[in-house]
Amino acid sequence: MKFIKLKRGDRQKITENFNTSEWFTNHKLNPDTQEVSKSLIETLQVFRDYFGVPIRIASAYRSRPYQKFIAKHNIFAAANSPHSYKIAVDFKFLKDNTANVQKFHEEVENKGKLWHILRKLGIGGFGLYDNFIHIDERPKNGFGNTSFTDKYGRYRIWDKRQKKK
């Protein structure tokens, strides 16, 4: 697996629409030098192209102490997270976020075109939330609780939506 190095204050173009500073996750418990999976960044560019809408990354790499801090304050967050393995990202859309997040949920639920694109690119973790999206590249043989298997390997979907249909 290849990783892109992110240094605080650095701003380098990495894909058509993303630069390193957008992937740097700022928190006092996170280090000044971080890494994020290169293929995850490339996958999010594919995602961005699919929707044609700018994306804001909320959180990518999280050190163990930072993840533990989040888990302590948020009952939905796990103490052991793929974010600490440099293979996860949380993000939202900068335009029509609710509608676009909803569109993503439908893709996941109906195993639509985008679902297959993401599975093929190695995405195995799908977090459904009302206002943002989590995806990660958990290994094919699973990361923690990996519930399902398809032709691409194992995957997991979790639904933390407050507004259930």
Ligand SMILES: [Zn+2]
């Ligand atoms: Zn996440």
